[in-house]
Amino acid sequence: MKINWNYIKTFLLIGAVFFLFAFAEKRNNSRVLSEVNLNFTNSENLYLTEEAVNKLLIQNEVRVRSVGKEKLDLNRVETLLEAHEMVENAEVFMTVDGKMGASITQRKPLARMMGNVQYYLDRNGEKMPLSEFHSARVPLVTGVTEEHLQEVHPLVNFIGNDEFLTRHVTGLHRLSNGKYEIYLRKLDFVVMLGTVSEIQTKFKNFKAFYQKAMKDKKLDAYQKVDLQFGDQVVCTKK
Template sequence: MLIGVVFFLFAFAEKRNHGRVLSEVNLHFTNSENLYLTEEAVNKLLIQNKVKVRSIEKETLDLNRVETLLEAHDMIENAEVFMTVDGKLGAKITQRKPIARVMAGLPYYMDRQGLKMPLSEHYSARVPLVTGVSEDQLQEIHPLVTYIRNDEFLTKHVTELNRLKNGKYRLRLRQLDFEVLLGTVEDIDTKFRNFKAFYLKAMKDEKLNAYKKVDLQFGDQVVCTKK
């Protein structure tokens, strides 16, 4: 009799669980950042692809397919989809992170992986401008932009990177009237270390506004041209 009761409860629970439908979708954006993508946009994407989470039984929902759909979105870098025992669909979403804005016929971002990323309707990222670069040159400039982004001093001062026709780069700085000739993207650690030393010395001597050009292309030297 006891065994019969156990089997009855197990069968009842199994039947109830099988018939349970997904009641809602819980979205979690990593780092609490949902700047470029809204929850409404995610739900719309699922609906457009016929993932009717409020009417599909748990056993019939392909979580891998949902992950693939989400990761195909232009603003999503990674998605982890899961389902709770009480019939709720959850998704942990990592959005793509822009590190530069490329000025072209149709402007776009470059993300932290060095890939083209469309602008967002919901948020405008405060990142350096990049000019003179084509899409097939993004991987060339990616190490340079990443280096600047990871350096507090450079992030504060560099506002624009311009690729010249000879393949060399010129930088423009915030609130300073001179341009910085960086050259190629090689030896950027040495070049920026020299630039920081020059900047601190010129600021101490109150001569930052005395120059119109600072050239970092000559090894350990910083060649300056006065106005």
Template structure:
């Protein structure tokens, strides 16, 4: 019987490849974590520290350094990191060199509620706890805090943050009641009665026209209240 050496060679080659793959897989699974790196992405990295993330991992998952890849469950580590109220998004992965990297995007506060409960309102309109590490310089929200009034405050803050002048100068939103909102400016003594959140573009367009004229006339200090509540007009109350 004639021996087909080609089949034999292919069989040995297949066995060798499977063996090498299995050996490589065994080494990969048993490779230990040699370093842990925490990276904060973006420019909003003031409310959470690397130390606090490491502490969170140790308390809820245990030490990850010197553990093998097979022992790690990356999805679980991500869930642990995401459980922190300051974290908006997180990605955890292991490099071929054995470095466990955690990339974190922190939440961004756009307003601070000062009431019976104190908390931030973030850029998604969700409640965000205050941080022990940093106090955000954002408009203060006071008055009658309800679910609806916070939704409206979020709408106002989003509009303010889209305008360079308003973002730099509005320091407070006071809620008199649902549908009646008042703005406080950084350098001016008057308050702005905004009314509701309807027609914000028209209201602020009218306000900016008033403000430019009042600056030109040097009359800003003459006013106590500037009202934008009425359609297509600015009504001012002098001191």
């Protein structure tokens, strides 16, 4: 009987392919996570450290350095990270070489609310606890209670997104009538902003006044600058 070697070679080739595929899959599934790569998208101010993230995962029994890839629930890890009081968003992923990666966006504080209990107000208008790792350089706000947070948020958000105001504004105070005073770095006059309305126009007028007064070297001549009168800036001299 004549043996057809072509058929035999074909069967052997198919068998070898299936064997290699099964071997590769088993090896990939049994591969142990050897490293966790963390990336903080706003790493200039770390309110949460890499050590704190690893401690969080350990406390929740997420053994990312010793568990097989197929056993790691990435959604659970992502949920744990996003539940942290300093995290705004987290994206967790797995690399082909057995490493877990996490891209973490920290919450961004806009102002520090002063009172019996101090906390930050973040860019989403929500309360944010102080961090043991970093103190944010943001304006200090007094006279504001929790019921006023939605009122003051547009104001501190505007200041936090304006380079000039971020550089100069150090504090805000809410008066009992709902009007705000603003305090500036290295200047001893008070800026009367009034209510949180038409703030874009008010600050535009203030910038024009500031540039003119600085050019004339008269910034130290005033004790109060009032922005409540439309397009006018009313100044009171010392």
